[in-house]
Amino acid sequence: EADLAMYRAKQMGRDQYSFYNDELAIANRRKREIETFCSSDSYLSAIRLVYQPIYCLMSNRLLGFEALLRIHDDKLGTISPLEFVPIIEDMAKISDVGLHVAKLAAHFCASVNLDTSNQLFVNVNVSPKQLKNNELLNWLESQNVISRSLLQLEITESAMMENQADIIPILECISDAGYHLLIDDFGTGYSSLARLKALPLNGLKIDRSFVNDLSSEAGLQIVKAICAIAKALNLTIVAEGVENTDQQSTLIDLHVDKVQGYLFSKPLECKDATELVNTQQYRQIA
Numbered sequence: 589e590a591d592l593a594m595y596r597a598k599q600m601g602r603d604q605y606s607f608y609n610d611e612l613a614i615a616n617r618r619k620r621e622i623e624t625f626c627s628s629d630s631y632l633s634a635i636r637l638v639y640q641p642i643y644c645l646m647s648n649r650l651l652g653f654e655a656l657l658r659i660h661d662d663k664l665g666t667i668s669p670l671e672f673v674p675i676i677e678d679m680a681k682i683s684d685v686g687l688h689v690a691k692l693a694a695h696f697c698a699s700v701n702l703d704t705s706n707q708l709f710v711n712v713n714v715s716p717k718q719l720k721n722n723e724l725l726n727w728l729e730s731q732n733v734i735s736r737s738l739l740q741l742e743i744t745e746s747a748m749m750e751n752q753a754d755i756i757p758i759l760e761c762i763s764d765a766g767y768h769l770l771i772d773d774f775g776t777g778y779s780s781l782a783r784l785k786a787l788p789l790n791g792l793k794i795d796r797s798f799v800n801d802l803s804s805e806a807g808l809q810i811v812k813a814i815c816a817i818a819k820a821l822n823l824t825i826v827a828e829g830v831e832n833t834d835q836q837s838t839l840i841d842l843h844v845d846k847v848q849g850y851l852f853s854k855p856l857e858c859k860d861a862t863e864l865v866n867t868q869q870y871r872q873i874a
């Protein structure tokens with residue numbers, strides 16, 4: 589019996605080992621395929637953005653959007669930004685991609701604000717690695733597609749903290765130029781209050797994992813603490829990943845400013861986002 593158990597354990601170990609090896613081989617092959625795809629001259633044209641609405645929590649008014657990267661290739665299928673961004677960073681092409689994303693987002697922003705009574709912002713996600721050269725900064729300082737306060741940059745807390753020394757001077761320039769900066773996925777990195785205070789921030793986004801955990805007492809206390817930090821630093825608060833009305837009402841109690849999540853809307857194709865803006869406008873007039 590003991591032998592049998594031993595045999596089973598060994599067998600299982602071997603199966604898991606080869607399973608792991610298969611997984612690894614598949615992941616490596618896909619990574620190489622994506623690298624090949626990104627080495628072509630035309631990969632930038634496969635990039636498009638979807639736009640997830642961000643609402644005022646108190647009034648339900650549409651305030652703006654977050655632009656999210658989407659890539660589709662007939663052979664590779666859909667490539668998630670979570671998969672794509674690290675690869676493109678390693679290929680040292682993140683600043684090309686980031687600039688392209690910023691330009692697309694700026695044009696979308698200009699188009700939804702053609703009616704000058706609109707002041708809708710568009711947030712773009714920025715990788716600190718794309719700030720290692722001045723391409724984005726130069727473009728930001730010279731573009732006249734949109735008013736600067738309407739293009740906001742999101743940088744994840746973890747990436748910000750890892751690259752803090754290098755990027756603070758660049759963030760200062762971006763902020764001085766009139767752009768707003770938000771710290772993304774807040775609570776998942778390790779920033780001290782002192783380090784946060786040293787950054788030219790306008791807002792903070794509470795990570796989806798904390799919103800998801802609002803129904804537990806500990807989760808609620810954590811979000812309360814995040815809100816207290818935001819208030820202390822005079823930052824506006826966006827809660828991301830809001831999926832149900834329980835979360836919504838808790839966030840109202842906590843005086844969170846803005847919300848984003850499937851409860852309100854999934855990320856929208858450009859034309860659907862534009863249509864939302866138009867119907868929203870109609871509602872306000874009516």
Ligand code: C2E
Pocket residue numbers: 640655656657668669670673689712713714715742744772773796828829830831848849850851855
């Ligand atoms: P993020 O900036 O935190 O973006 C929010 C992510 O949560 C998006 O995933 C969005 O589709 C998803 N989401 C929004 N609401 C809900 C919800 O209610 N429930 C759930 N389960 N998910 C929700 P996505 O589009 O897959 O993007 C993943 C991450 O990739 C982003 O996280 C961002 O860090 C990064 N990313 C996206 N676009 C870009 C880009 O243009 N440049 C860079 N550097 N990173 C990007």
Ligand code: MG
Pocket residue numbers: 654713742772
């Ligand atoms: Mg983001």
Ligand code: MG
Pocket residue numbers: 772773793795828
């Ligand atoms: Mg986020």
Ligand code: MG
Pocket residue numbers: 773795796828
């Ligand atoms: Mg997140």
